Amino acid sequence: MSAEDALVAPLEAALNRLLALDPEARRDLADLQGRVIRFDILGLGLQLWLVPGAQGVQVYPRYDAEPDCVLRGTPLGFARLGLGERADELFKGAVEIEGDTALGERLGAILARLDIDWEELLSKVTGDPIAHTLGQGARAMRRQLARDGDVLVRDLSEYLQEEARLLPTRYEVDEFADAVDRLRDDAERLAARVERLQRLRPKPGDA
Amino acid sequence: MANERPDTTHFGFQQVPVEEKAERVRQVFDSVADRYDLMNDLMSLGIHRLWKRQAIALAGVRRGQRVLDLAAGTGDLAGRFAEIVGPSGLVVFSDINGAMLEQGRIRMADAGRAGNIEYVQADAQALPFAGACCDCVTMAFGLRNVTHKERALVEMQRVLRPGGRALILEFSHPLSRPLNTLYDLYSFNVLPTLGRLVTGDADSYRYLAESIRMHPDQETLKAMMEAAGFERCEYFNLTGGIVAIHRGWKV
Numbered sequence: 391m392s393a394e395d396a397l398v399a400p401l402e403a404a405l406n407r408l409l410a411l412d413p414e415a416r417r418d419l420a421d422l423q424g425r426v427i428r429f430d431i432l433g434l435g436l437q438l439w440l441v442p443g444a445q446g447v448q449v450y451p452r453y454d455a456e457p458d459c460v461l462r463g464t465p466l467g468f469a470r471l472g473l474g475e476r477a478d479e480l481f482k483g484a485v486e487i488e489g490d491t492a493l494g495e496r497l498g499a500i501l502a503r504l505d506i507d508w509e510e511l512l513s514k515v516t517g518d519p520i521a522h523t524l525g526q527g528a529r530a531m532r533r534q535l536a537r538d539g540d541v542l543v544r545d546l547s548e549y550l551q552e553e554a555r556l557l558p559t560r561y562e563v564d565e566f567a568d569a570v571d572r573l574r575d576d577a578e579r580l581a582a583r584v585e586r587l588q589r590l591r592p593k594p595g596d597a
Numbered sequence: 598m599a600n601e602r603p604d605t606t607h608f609g610f611q612q613v614p615v616e617e618k619a620e621r622v623r624q625v626f627d628s629v630a631d632r633y634d635l636m637n638d639l640m641s642l643g644i645h646r647l648w649k650r651q652a653i654a655l656a657g658v659r660r661g662q663r664v665l666d667l668a669a670g671t672g673d674l675a676g677r678f679a680e681i682v683g684p685s686g687l688v689v690f691s692d693i694n695g696a697m698l699e700q701g702r703i704r705m706a707d708a709g710r711a712g713n714i715e716y717v718q719a720d721a722q723a724l725p726f727a728g729a730c731c732d733c734v735t736m737a738f739g740l741r742n743v744t745h746k747e748r749a750l751v752e753m754q755r756v757l758r759p760g761g762r763a764l765i766l767e768f769s770h771p772l773s774r775p776l777n778t779l780y781d782l783y784s785f786n787v788l789p790t791l792g793r794l795v796t797g798d799a800d801s802y803r804y805l806a807e808s809i810r811m812h813p814d815q816e817t818l819k820a821m822m823e824a825a826g827f828e829r830c831e832y833f834n835l836t837g838g839i840v841a842i843h844r845g846w847k848v
Contacts, residue, residue, distance in 0.1 A: 424660025443680030454657030
């Protein structure tokens with residue numbers, strides 16, 4: 391299936407409306423101005439070309455230039471982009487990057503920060519029913535991943551603290567801080583005592 | 598044309614002295630400049646935006662390149678090119694008509710596009726640029742208004758760097774007879790009426806419709822590009838051949 395301009399133009403407009411709300415993303419995107427990035431959306435056999443600019447992105451169904459970078463993934467793979475700060479990691483696994491990988495990762499990080507409703511965007515190209523089915527899958531996966539993510543964070547901290555003993559527990563940190571306080575007080579008390587003893591010592595010639 | 602005397606050329610369906618055509622075309626565009634954009638939308642039912650997108654996609658311009666947009670008009674192509682080439686590239690926004698150029702400049706400024714666009718009022722038949730200075734030359738809906746099309750093509754070829762490409766987006770000849778009939782009906786009846794209602798100038802839009810009929814068809818224009826020194830010439834029919842994009846390379 392080749393996406394037609396009539397379908398891709400509204401998609402471009404929708405992306406740019408999102409970008410208009412996020413000056414930071416727009417600034418980051420401007421660094422990638424004029425680079426040519428191709429998205430291969432697997433399963434749908436869909437290609438989209440993205441050319442970032444200073445004011446937004448341009449999206450085309452074809453672009454007659456050698457891509458600087460190709461991002462290849464399933465719609466679900468691209469949907470995982472929306473998972474907040476962990477998106478970088480997931481993005482690497484779910485979406486294959488070819489060519490200038492640094493460029494692909496930077497673009498991925500920018501897209502991840504935008505709160506993109508991929509179902510809504512894709513529906514412009516594929517029609518509602520297909521996009522909705524994909525969207526349901528993506529939402530279920532996103533919930534599962536978010537849950538898995540929370541569990542993972544808890545398990546990981548337990549491992550580092552209790553098993554590997556690489557990181558102290560909260561209790562150990564408090565203990566240590568108390569000990570430091572005690573040591574500081576003791577040192578101060580000792581200094582005061584030394585000073586007092588020096589004052590008490592009879593000076594030569596006094597006796 | 599058989600009845601064309603050597604010292605006359607066509608202005609729509611009329612024959613006019615060669616030296617008069619440019620002046621007549623200028624009058625047409627002076628008259629329509631401030632509402633040209635709205636009229637384009639009405640005339641093409643908004644499809645001209647999609648035709649222009651296809652031209653951009655076929656141009657395949659990238660960061661840092663230099664693009665010359667002839668007959669830039671309201672800047673639909675130039676604006677997108679400026680976004681793509683970025684601060685390290687350059688877009689030369691050129692039109693022979695001062696009123697159109699001024700409209701385009703205002704539109705670009707309103708859209709916040711500045712820094713990498715230069716405005717040059719120039720005749721496509723005698724471009725004021727050094728040879729081999731651009732990566733891409735485009736002309737959208739302009740060539741049919743040029744008196745000596747072959748001179749403009751030679752000039753486009755001259756200013757291109759080796760490896761550069763020229764794109765000509767222009768009305769052409771519909772491929773099927775039914776479409777052609779419908780199209781004739783639209784352009785000779787609906788279009789001048791629209792023109793009168795929107796710009797108050799039916800004659801200018803009658804000229805536009807007539808000039809489209811007089812413009813060389815797909816194969817003829819391709820042959821003209823080859824004669825001007827372009828290589829690997831090809832054309833892409835859009836909307837059933839109502840519009841075609843011709844592309845040629847300088848090798």
